[in-house]
Structures are given as structure tokens and as C-alpha cells.
Amino acid sequence: MTRREEIAENLAAVEARIARACAAAGRPREDVCLVVVTKTYPAEDVAVLYDLGVRDIGENRHPEAARKKDALGSLGDEVTWHFVGGLQSNKATSVAAYADVVHSVDRPKIVRALSKGAARAGRTLDCLVQVNLEGASDDGRAGAAPDDLDALAALVDRDEHLRLRGVMAVAPLGAPPEPAFASLRRLSLEVAGRFPSASMISAGMSGDLEAAVAAGATHVRIGRSVLGERPALR
Numbered sequence: 001m002t003r004r005e006e007i008a009e010n011l012a013a014v015e016a017r018i019a020r021a022c023a024a025a026g027r028p029r030e031d032v033c034l035v036v037v038t039k040t041y042p043a044e045d046v047a048v049l050y051d052l053g054v055r056d057i058g059e060n061r062h063p064e065a066a067r068k069k070d071a072l073g074s075l076g077d078e079v080t081w082h083f084v085g086g087l088q089s090n091k092a093t094s095v096a097a098y099a100d101v102v103h104s105v106d107r108p109k110i111v112r113a114l115s116k117g118a119a120r121a122g123r124t125l126d127c128l129v130q131v132n133l134e135g136a137s138d139d140g141r142a143g144a145a146p147d148d149l150d151a152l153a154a155l156v157d158r159d160e161h162l163r164l165r166g167v168m169a170v171a172p173l174g175a176p177p178e179p180a181f182a183s184l185r186r187l188s189l190e191v192a193g194r195f196p197s198a199s200m201i202s203a204g205m206s207g208d209l210e211a212a213v214a215a216g217a218t219h220v221r222i223g224r225s226v227l228g229e230r231p232a233l234r
């Protein structure tokens, strides 16, 4: 089997899972955008995905993401690039030059860095506030504490270079995802009630996309199920 055949087969299986999950939740398939997360995989795989109709690509590291976009040339400009990984402020400034949507905005420092980078590049950036569904944000996992979400969303919303689009979360490890995704949905309703542009819910990965779609996810971030198991990171 060629790499293209392998990706096509996996993609069809993921598409079928999303379609089934949407049907089970009584949601139209168009409600859910599939973002294929290509971290650790080469630009050639992004080109294959593009050829198979995928237009939303996720990356979690700078400068890997920038290099991949550059390697793709004009095709790279046809893709919507979603940055889903943890950010430091120096990297955030760089990411703002090429990412279209940043899913991992989790503290004021990152808001300022993204704003600076977007201003410098003459761009406006779509932003999601990442929430830590396990409680406080000082436990080592990424994401703002739910109590800080409102203030952070307001900070993004009033920034002229950033557009507040919604919320994002990763389900806790080693626990059922349903309660976490239900909390995310409640938080999303609060944020979207105050900021109407913030209707996106980014949730669901290879292992839990069904639970995320059931809880209202508008964007699922799928890596392994499309591209195969990654070698261990770091």
C-alpha cells in the first residue's frame, strides 16, 4: 500500500466516524470541521491530505509548522493552518506570522505576544482560549483555569489584531472525556453569550472524537487516526 492509499483509507474511516457521531447527535455533518494534526509528519503528507480534500491542518510546534508551510509553497497558502500546541511568548510572536487559527491561547502574555506578531505581519488572527478542565492552570497542564476564562476572552476580544472565536480543551488523561466535554460546552455557552463571535468549540482527538461531537464540538483535531502512530515525542 502506498502512503497515499494508507492516508486515504484512514481518512475515510475518520470521516465515517465523524458522520456517525453527527448522526447520533442529530447534528449536520457540516457542523464539524476536521482538522488533521500533522505534527511530526512531513510536508509531503500535507500535500497528500490536500489532494484528498483536507483544507484544515493542525500543527503543535514552532518552527516545525513554519518550515512545513514554507516547503509547500503556494499550496501552503491554500490551507487553513491551526496552531494547537503550547506556546511560549517568543514563539507566539513568530506563530502569528503564519497561523490562521491559534487554539492554545491560555494566558495574557500569549495574547500580547500574538497581538504583537499579528500587528507586525499585518494580519488578524483567529483565537481560541484553551481551558484546563482539570482545575487550576498551575498543575503543569496547558490551559487557563475556568475562572480565568472570561477575563482572558475579554482581553482577546478587545485586541484589534486578534479575533475571539471560541474555546478549546484537551480531555483529561486517564478519565472518561464526557464530563470534561460537558464542562467545556457550558463554558462555551457562557463565552459565546457574551461574545457572539466566539462560537467555536475545539475538542476531540483520535481517541474521543465521538464524545466531543456529542458535546457540541465544532472542530475535532485528529492526528494518529489519519496519519498513523507517531514515534514518541521528545
Ligand SMILES: *Cc1c(COP(=O)(O)O)cnc(C)c1O
Residues within 6 Å of the ligand: 037, 039, 060, 084, 085, 170, 204, 205, 206, 207, 221, 222, 223, 224, 225
Ligand atoms: C497531537 C494533538 C492532537 C491530535 O492527537 P491524536 O491523538 O494524534 O489524534 C490534538 N490536539 C492537540 C493539542 C495535539 O497536540
